[in-house]
Amino acid sequence: MLSIVYAVLFYVATILLVVGTGMKILKYARTPAPLKIPVSPAPRTRRGVWMRMGREVLFFQSLFKSNRWIWIFGMLFHWGMLLVLLRHLRYFTQPVWWWVELIQPIGVYASFAMVLGLGGLLFRRIFVNRIRYISDPSDYLMLLLIIGIAVTGMGMKFVMPVDIVAIKVFFLGLMRFQINELPMNIGVLLHLGMVAFLMIIFPISKLIHAPGLFFAPSRTQVDNAREFRHLSAWASQLPPLPEGIPKDEKG
């Protein structure tokens, strides 16, 4: 019964996550960026932009330059979460990919880095006055939600083990449109419930910064306005000016 509830919950959450994020990406892609506004110092070639985006995505370069503490906690959290997420691929692949098997133990340690980073970010929101002043309830919600997911996950690893074989059967089943029994364990239910909630609110939360970063014109534009005349797409499609209007204005 509750297995069915969770199965439906995950189908709905997956659809909302994929469609919602897809719609947001489409919206970002269609939003015009008519002006050349790369933040300097900006690369002057396309290749340079790729390098800049690489540094930005992998190492949070601009955050490093602006705030070292947030950078440390952010790096700990994001890289920790990446390893933890990759470790979870074992629940969705059969046979498990060799490199997923290889990083299993690393993912366990990464969970500590993840919680440490999140804890630091939460501490900052609560105890740095000017950060607390600009913090919204949703800022706290995201942090607490991801901390909750991480802590329940670690609880199932270190304190109260659960039947992971049955859990994998449940998720392999979902991917084949069959509903198997989910172990009725409070840790499993809390962990998965929070994950589904996070998936649902992802497209309408601040977490959408993940795909959003790739559409930031101040980072993705090439600084070549001196070499080439910049003409936005809509401007190049304007009809020619009618007779009698001077093309150039002097002065």
Added chain:
Amino acid sequence: MKRLFASFLILIGLMGMASAGEIKSSLAPVVPKAAGEAHPEGNEFMRINHMKLMVHDRDDTVLLGDRNVKYSLKECVACHAVMGPDARPVSVKSDQHFCRTCHEFAAVKIDCFQCHNSLPDADLVKKLTMLPQKDRELAAYLKEVTE
């Protein structure tokens, strides 16, 4: 509201009881049958806690010198021996090995057999299963014939 919450908890408890035991799905790994008696704690308990039992007993034996522990890896291996095509027990090198069926499914590495023997102790197998060698050979032969 309180009553609703209580009934929700009871519901979870009931379903927990209903699900105890085997995983019924074609997607689950095929776990080989053991030779001896079933665990009184139930298979689900063993799936979840076998490593705790083994590590706990290891600590009892190694740190406290107690050799009369309840669970022993030797007995696990003896009772859960899987016969290969040559009617002899397979080692952990074979993917038929009892431990590997689930451990591979869950991508969990087994450290035990870096030191311990994954092959059953012949005397212990006889003691635990009371199945004469001849019968086992016959069983393996029949299995081969039917396959």
